[in-house]
Amino acid sequence: MLAIERLSKQFGGVKAVQHVDLDVRQNEILGLIGPNGSGKSTIVNLVTGVFPPTEGRVRFKDGDITGWPPHRVLAAGVGRTFQSIRLFGGLTVWQNLWVAQNAQSEGGRGVLRRWLAVDRASMTKIEATLEFCRLLDKKDELASNLAFGDQRRLELARTLAAEPDLLLLDEPAAGMNAAEIEDLRERLLALKRRGKTIVLIEHHMELVMTVAERVAVLNFGQKIAEGRPAAVQDDERVREAYLGQRR
Amino acid sequence: MSDYVVSLLVRIGVEAFVALSAYLLLVIGRISFGQQAFFVIGGYAAGISTALYGAPLPIGIIVGALAAGLAAALFAGAMARAGGIYFAAGSLARGELARVALLSFHHQVPVGADLTGPAGADGFRGIRALFTSGMSVTAYMVAIWGLLALTFLAIALLLRSRWGEAIRMVGEDETAAAAVGVRVGRVAGLTMVGAGALAGMGGGLFAHYATYLEPGHADVMLGVHSLAYAFIGGLGTPLGPIIGVAFDIGLLESFRFLAGYRMIIFGGLVMALLVLRPRGLLDEVTVHRVTRRLAGRRA
Structure with a gap:
């Protein structure tokens, strides 16, 4: 579904990502792990057009989306969340979803109406998404007034509102407690049942190892391992990356 | 209504356009010290079209707004992606650029027995379309406020x-906005053009009230004040900047008996307000609370 080929990004002298190849298959949950600074978020930013790659290609559904601006990448069907929560605090919960909603269908009939007012169809969809993320009762709260766990869920809801086929989730469990992580696990599996494809960047190993079919490991901007979770866990290079070299 | 009150209301009405202009830029997260550039561009363009080429007053106002919008588009083309301090510095430079350019802008044509038109540092005299049209100043003031009300509603x-x-x-948050499908450059650019046209409309309205414009009307203090108006009135609603202008000008005028001390009192009040209400009297939280209460009463 998503094919990353020899993707590289250099910031000045820093090689944040070096010749990474990665294939994401339709309807799978792929775990993308690695120590801090290994280039995971950079890959998300490269795929979603926050900045262009220095080298390499990004293909999505047989089309080349390398260097596309963010709104086109989203319209093509790739949504993302942010590692540090980036909500629109001055907007209410449902308003945070409003613009993302319809992001795939610019133009056509009824554009003006959709842009100027809240139509019933949009609102029904927004409410369904909020319900799925357990935020419906907080619909009219300002995003900045939400508790931390709710803010994380709103990030996910906002991305889902654009109805992407592929979700790039950048540490969705960061800062969550055990119950919230359990809830997130359920959401992820439910999304998979709905046909979504997910790339899950996460430090919470237990979550990754239990939901991901495959795991890719980055270290210093390079892919050092890829495979089933159990196999990757036993990989010598992965252990070195996380624990240091055995003496 | 006394002439003094009318003149005060004209001033508040006209400056409210510039305040709304600065407010729109604050809404897209940009601080502009240079909206006065579009104010004078609009004023000069409106004045030229009526005084030199005989356009009727309403057409002149529209020409002024369009000219300022065009100037804003040129600036936005260069600065739409700049943010923070870079945008602020660029806008300050733009304001000064407009002022200095007008110092050497001469375009005088014979109208009747006299030469009329911008004459560099000597200014632009004889913008008399309002008075030759026979409209009273009071009616003009009401028209300004009507236009302001429409503009407020539209925004x-x-x-x-x-x-x-x-x-x-x-x-x-521009990055997050892009991630939910917003075309940041386009949205920011169009907002800047709209904001420029608004300031230009204010300029055209002012030019025909004053009958006279000079490069000094592009003084940086107008840009600074229009920012302050938005911050005083509040960033949660376009009503904020309008209230801000009325508050600012009304307060300054009512402190006239304090003579030289009035600026000290006024500055102190503005500072106190910024500490107590950093996003103005009508900030987002207040507006949200009020709209919720109103919505609740209706339901």
Whole structure:
């Protein structure tokens, strides 16, 4: 579904990502792990057009989306969340979803109406998404007034509102407690049942190892391992990356 | 109504356009010290079209707004992606550029027995379309406020639409806005053009009231004040900047008996307000609370 080929990004002298190849298959949950600074978020930013790659290609559904601006990448069907929560605090919960909603269908009939007012169809969809993320009762709260766990869920809801086929989730469990992580696990599996494809960047190993079919490991901007979770866990290079070299 | 009150209301009405202009830029997260550039561009363009080429007053006002919008488009083309301090510095430079350019702008044509038109540092005299049209100053003041009310309504409706939502998203976090599908450059650019046209409209209205414009009307203090208006009145609603102008000018005028001390008192009040209400009297939280209460009463 998503094919990353020899993707590289250099910031000045820093090689944040070096010749990474990665294939994401339709309807799978792929775990993308690695120590801090290994280039995971950079890959998300490269795929979603926050900045262009220095080298390499990004293909999505047989089309080349390398260097596309963010709104086109989203319209093509790739949504993302942010590692540090980036909500629109001055907007209410449902308003945070409003613009993302319809992001795939610019133009056509009824554009003006959709842009100027809240139509019933949009609102029904927004409410369904909020319900799925357990935020419906907080619909009219300002995003900045939400508790931390709710803010994380709103990030996910906002991305889902654009109805992407592929979700790039950048540490969705960061800062969550055990119950919230359990809830997130359920959401992820439910999304998979709905046909979504997910790339899950996460430090919470237990979550990754239990939901991901495959795991890719980055270290210093390079892919050092890829495979089933159990196999990757036993990989010598992965252990070195996380624990240091055995003496 | 006394002439003094009318003149005060004209001043508040006219400056409210510039305040709304600065406010729109604040909504997209940009601080501009240079909206006075569009104010004078609009004023000169409106004055030239009526005084030199005989356009009727309403057409002149529209020409002024369009000219300022065009100037804003040129600036936006260069600065739409710049943010923070870079945008602020660029806008300051733009304001000064307009002022200095007008110092050497001569375009005089014979109208009747006299030469009329911009004459560099000597200014632009004889913008008399209002007085030759026979409209009273009081009626003109009412027309300004009518136009202001329409503008306010248009902006309030816009900000409640999905478009407005996109505009506010750009102001809060451009990266996140792009990630939910907002075309940041386009939204920011169009907002800047609209804001420029608004300031230009204010300029055209002012030019025909004063009958005289000079490069000094592009003084940086107008840009600074229009920012302050938005911050005093509040960033949660376009009513904020309008209240800000009325508060600012009304207060300054009512302190006249304090003579030289009035600026000290006034400055102190503004500072106190910024400490107590950093996003103005009508900030987003207050507006949200009020609209919720009103919505609740209706339900």
